[in-house]
Amino acid sequence: MSSQLPFAHLRVLELASVLAGPQVGQFFAELGAEVLKVESPAGDVTRTWKTSAETSATTDAPATGDASVSAYFAASNWGKQSTVLDLTTPAGQARLHQLAAHADIILTSYKPGDAEKLRADYATLSAENPRLIYGHLTGYGPDNARAGYDAVLQAEAGFMYLNAAGPGQPPQKMPVAMVDLLAAHQLKEGLLTALFQRERTGRGTLVQVSLLESALSALANQAATYLVTGHDPQPLGSGHPSIVPYGTVYQAADGQRLVLAVGTDGQFRQLCFALARSAWSIDADYQTNSARVAHRAELEQLLTQRIAEVSGTKLLAELERRAVPAGAVRSVGEALAQPSAQPMLLPGAGGLRLGLRTVAFRSPQWPAAAALSAPPTLTTAGDAGFSEPLSADDATTAGLPCVPPL
Missing domain, CATH: 3.30.1540.10 (formyl-coa transferase, domain 3)
Known part of the structure; x- marks a missing residue:
């Protein structure tokens, strides 16, 4: 990975699974960070979320490499290493603490209370690494143990109601996990703010993001209509409530x-x-x-x-x-085939034909990562760790603490 990328000296430990947290992990990987994904022995559940095109024996769809890498998993896990840890065991917890001591950022998506049971919570890990920035995704906030699922949040936050074809028509969810993606953006913003603050204070912090609050914040003009007028916005299909056509x-x-x-x-x-x-x-x-x-x-x-x-x-x-x-x-395939879409595509690797970037901004100060390693297979997810640390001189130049090797 090019040292010109802005996060080339950053270490990210990803304990999160499914979509929101892994999207944040790939974001950092695309900008040069070393991202280590920690999975349970069963692996991230999205490894098993396959479309009929992936499972059909007669499909002419491109191969997706190892059977443990589904297209869904591939959507958010380029550029990472993976290691399997059983955090219900003392040995797994000890290894996690060793890795966390050398991390800059940890990404988690535990229900409130679960991280404490696994000794993977912010208080425990930051005691050993005060510079640690800990991003915690929940469904409904840190005081509500209810699990959060995108489709449920789309319903509860008003999106499915507004996405109906018209008044009185059945509500419909959006075809991508929009609330998960909104939460991922909120978490990125929080983590980037925490990195900026750490440059000033030298200390890390806890950043908490809920799917519910992320969804509500994105209601934008629809929420403002209700808050300003007291009238509940009504579904208009794909029409706009205040602009025609x-x-x-x-x-x-x-x-x-x-x-x-x-x-x-x-x-x-x-x-x-x-x-x-x-x-x-x-x-x-x-x-x-x-x-x-x-x-x-x-x-x-x-x-x-x-x-x-x-x-x-x-x-x-x-x-x-x-x-x-x-x-x-356009269809998805037609959209991705457009010349203007080509900079968003990652070169194929590991049996995957192509990948999709999560980073959609550019700067003349650094190039986009030309390529990323393929999403890790579960069979090769061994006892991986972070690479050798920076030398004292390099760490000083980068503004980072020099840490001993793992």
């Missing part, structure tokens, strides 16, 4: 499905010109966004009918020329 799916004459994201009155005028319906732009019912929201149903019907008469491919090109936000509805 925005998000609705239309189908053109050539079968192309597309969405519009018209946020200004000027963009709406350009849309009308592109559709050869300039009269709509001066109609009092549609001239302003507030009028379009009030006459949503009528305008959506007009747009649906007109777009069905034209070529979607040509319309998208014309809208781009006129700077009107619009896009084609």
Whole structure:
């Protein structure tokens, strides 16, 4: 890993499993950190979460290497080593303490009270390593022992209700574990803040993130609507509660499905010109966004009918020329095949065809990691540890304490 990467001298011990915590682990790995994943003898449960394409004997899907590496597991575990520890045993706990003494960050996703039973809690581990930063993910906060699951949190935080096709329609969860991903971002922000604070104080800290609070914080304008007006936002399918036309799916004459994201009155005028319906732009019912929201149903019907008469491919090109936000509805495969998506793909390794980066930002001060090691298989997850520590001179330069070898 290039020493130019910002976390090249950072050591991360990952005790978390499933998605949120491992996403944070891969984030640090992509930016140069040494990430050691600690798994139970059974392994991270997502190793067994396989799609029918992975398990079907007749599938023509690409091989995913070792049987212990599912596509789901591969989504969050590139660039890591793995070691198997039974933390219910004194020997497993002793090894964990040895590793934690040399770590900068620990990632955990234990239910409240479970880490203490395994002697893997912040108070115990930080007593031996005061610089330790301990990230703890829970479902409902440190005082609620209820386990957190993404689909349940999507339901309880209002996302499934709002994601229905319309009022009175069945609620639907999102097709990715959105609450887990939101919690991962919250935890990254907390850990980065803790690293900044450690530079000033020399001491680590406990960072706690719950799935519930992460989900609620992401309700954004939908929550503000309720808090400001007292009216509960209603589901609108893929439409937007306060902007029209925005998000609705239309189908053109050539079968192309597309969405519009018209946020200004000027963009709406350009849309009308592109559709050869300039009269709509001066109609009092549609001239302003507030009028379009009030006459949503009528305008959506007009747009649906007109777009069905034209070529979607040509319309998208014309809208781009006129700077009107619009896009084609693509499958996941089509999205990842776009030229603009290629920087987000990791070169294949370990029997995996390709991987997906978690880091979506760049800086001229450091390159993106050109490649990462493949997600570790459970069969090769032996008694791994951190690499040899920095020399005293290097550690001083990096601003890190020099620690003895493991």
